[in-house]
Amino acid sequence: xxxxxxxxxxxxxxxxxxxxxxxxxxxxxxxxxxxxxxxxxxxxxxxxxxxxxxxxxxxxxxxxxxxxxxxxxxxxxxxxxxxxxxxxxxxxxxxxxxxxxxxxxxxxxxxxxxxxxxxxxxxxxxxxxxxxxxxxxxxxxxxxxxxxxxxxxxxxxxxxxxxxxxxxxxxxxxxxxxxxxxxxxxxxxxxxxxxxxxxxxxxxxxxxxxxxxxxxxxxxxxxxxxxxxxxxxxxxxxxxxxxxxxxxxxxxxxxxxxxxxxxxxxxxxxxxxxxxxxxxxxxxxxxxxxxxxxxxxxxxxxxxxxxxxxxxxxxxxxxxxxxxxxxxxxxxxxxxxxxxxxxxxxxxxxxxxxxxxxxxxxxxxxxxxxxxxxxxxxxxxxxxxxxxxxxxxxxxxxxxxxxxxxxxxxxxxxxxxxxxxxxxxxxxxxxxxxxxxxxxxxxxxxxxxxxxxxxxxxxxxxxxxxxxxxxxxxxxxxxxxxxxxxxxxxxxxxxxxxxxxxxxxxxxxxxxxxxxxxxxxxxxxxxxxxxxxxxxx
Numbered sequence: 001x002x003x004x005x006x007x008x009x010x011x012x013x014x015x016x017x018x019x020x021x022x023x024x025x026x027x028x029x030x031x032x033x034x035x036x037x038x039x040x041x042x043x044x045x046x047x048x049x050x051x052x053x054x055x056x057x058x059x060x061x062x063x064x065x066x067x068x069x070x071x072x073x074x075x076x077x078x079x080x081x082x083x084x085x086x087x088x089x090x091x092x093x094x095x096x097x098x099x100x101x102x103x104x105x106x107x108x109x110x111x112x113x114x115x116x117x118x119x120x121x122x123x124x125x126x127x128x129x130x131x132x133x134x135x136x137x138x139x140x141x142x143x144x145x146x147x148x149x150x151x152x153x154x155x156x157x158x159x160x161x162x163x164x165x166x167x168x169x170x171x172x173x174x175x176x177x178x179x180x181x182x183x184x185x186x187x188x189x190x191x192x193x194x195x196x197x198x199x200x201x202x203x204x205x206x207x208x209x210x211x212x213x214x215x216x217x218x219x220x221x222x223x224x225x226x227x228x229x230x231x232x233x234x235x236x237x238x239x240x241x242x243x244x245x246x247x248x249x250x251x252x253x254x255x256x257x258x259x260x261x262x263x264x265x266x267x268x269x270x271x272x273x274x275x276x277x278x279x280x281x282x283x284x285x286x287x288x289x290x291x292x293x294x295x296x297x298x299x300x301x302x303x304x305x306x307x308x309x310x311x312x313x314x315x316x317x318x319x320x321x322x323x324x325x326x327x328x329x330x331x332x333x334x335x336x337x338x339x340x341x342x343x344x345x346x347x348x349x350x351x352x353x354x355x356x357x358x359x360x361x362x363x364x365x366x367x368x369x370x371x372x373x374x375x376x377x378x379x380x381x382x383x384x385x386x387x388x389x390x391x392x393x394x395x396x397x398x399x400x401x402x403x404x405x406x407x408x409x410x411x412x413x414x415x416x417x418x419x420x421x422x423x424x425x426x427x428x429x430x431x432x433x434x435x436x437x438x439x440x441x442x443x444x445x446x447x448x449x450x451x452x453x454x455x456x457x458x459x460x461x462x463x464x465x466x467x468x469x470x471x472x473x474x475x476x477x478x479x480x481x482x483x484x485x486x487x488x489x490x491x492x493x494x495x496x497x498x499x500x501x502x503x504x505x506x507x508x509x510x511x512x513x514x515x516x517x518x519x520x521x522x523x524x525x526x527x528x529x530x531x532x533x534x535x536x537x
Contacts, residue, residue, distance in 0.1 A: 017357040022523035023091040027182040030262040035271035037192035041338040043279035049287035053303035072245025079253040081273035087257025094255035095354030101409035105437030118348035127378035129336030130166025131306040135329030157379040177366040191338030198331040206293040216295035231472040240476035247396030400482030401449025408490040416512035431501035441493035449486030453478040
């Protein structure tokens with residue numbers, strides 16, 4: 001293996017450092033409301049506000065779109081709940097738990113997927129944060145675009161002034177990545193209150209000031225679609241709406257254990273699940289209502305709340321409007337900061353620290369995530385909200401099977417019993433070594449969940465690709481299909497061709513609770529982990 005140059009992390013090796021190891025009680029500082037506020041920040045977001053923009057333009061009515069949102073968030077809440085229990089039981093995160101399902105080396109496949117998504121989402125949310133900063137600058141100077149001459153090409157998707165605002169938000173965010181996860185509670189409390197207050201006031205303002213025009217055409221009971229039939233019927237588009245709603249949060253479902261491992265209460269998974277369902281639904285419905293209430297005065301539906309505010313100051317550039325835009329931009333920027341620090345930066349930091357624990361801890365990983373994020377060119381992604389959400393939701397084709405495999409591994413194959421020492425043992429002494437460090441059953445099960453839905457995914461992102469209606473319909477339910485197909489395939493393969501070391505450990509006389517209590521006691525002494533023969537063969 002190559003030798004990476006740079007400062008190494010103390011108490012670390014190829015598989016473990018203090019950020020990867022099981023969390024001892026001193027660092028389990030996230031109570032019910034810390035977990036609640038973490039998910040509130042991810043849910044009360046501009047991305048959730050966009051949800052209706054990916055459904056109503058398809059031809060669904062407002063109430064059909066709300067049905068999709070409610071049912072999709074119910075499924076998401078159930079998924080994040082069940083996939084967060086292992087982190088609470090053993091106080092280990094998603095990267096380490098992936099080793100049990102995929103093998104010590106095989107887990108790198110799922111971890112790199114999650115790192116990629118963390119960088120993409122960090123990039124997008126940072127650019128949206130830059131748009132919020134742009135509102136602040138615009139409230140100070142209504143001729144901002146004249147005073148910062150635009151030198152960007154016309155097809156880049158932003159102006160020079162908007163790029164300056166993006167850089168300002170990026171620089172403003174960097175110091176907050178230094179906060180350790182177990183000390184984030186105050187940050188979570190403040191940012192969740194600020195963003196909650198904004199969306200509440202924003203909704204009240206939109207409804208109270210819509211005037212005699214009332215709601216615009218966004219809220220209508222008429223649809224040009226047939227009730228049943230092919231993939232462009234109401235029934236199939238509702239199923240697609242449910243699946244896309246789940247897909248938009250699928251990355252958060254996959255790594256829910258990264259946060260419940262910090263929990264000091266058994267109600268941790270409930271806090272995350274409730275917050276996800278309630279606030280994502282609330283924000284998405286509020287988005288539909290605000291767009292409908294403002295579209296007449298703005299000259300058409302505008303799904304981006306930042307653009308709504310920008311249009312308002314353009315139409316009415318009074319001192320009062322400018323003050324309102326300043327505070328709105330500031331609160332939205334704080335919300336975007338909360339999302340990126342607690343969600344994307346922290347997720348990327350945790351995953352990168354598991355990839356190279358000897359050289360990267362959570363702080364370094366978060367900074368790497370932030371510094372790599374501009375490579376994604378977020379200004380091109382955010383240009384059309386509905387297209388971006390469709391692509392991101394479509395990525396659940398790859399993620400839903402991973403969630404199914406993790407659930408099947410923990411609850412069925414491992415029976416909630418993990419040999420935590422083996423999760424940090426990088427050779428054949430680990431019961432999770434499988435075949436040369438890779439559990440081929442997981443790869444086969446993943447392909448079972450991905451391959452049938454893949455043609456529909458390709459057709460969704462490229463109109464030039466033509467596939468059958470059946471392929472499109474399967475893609476429309478890819479979240480449910482991928483989860484259950486890969487879950488069943490993983491269990492079946494372990495039943496037909498069992499891993500002897502796993503069966504020997506899970507079928508001994510100890511109960512799951514006894515194993516969990518044993519390792520909960522062990523993790524209080526960090527000397528008991530990260531020591532011994534942890535190097536690869």
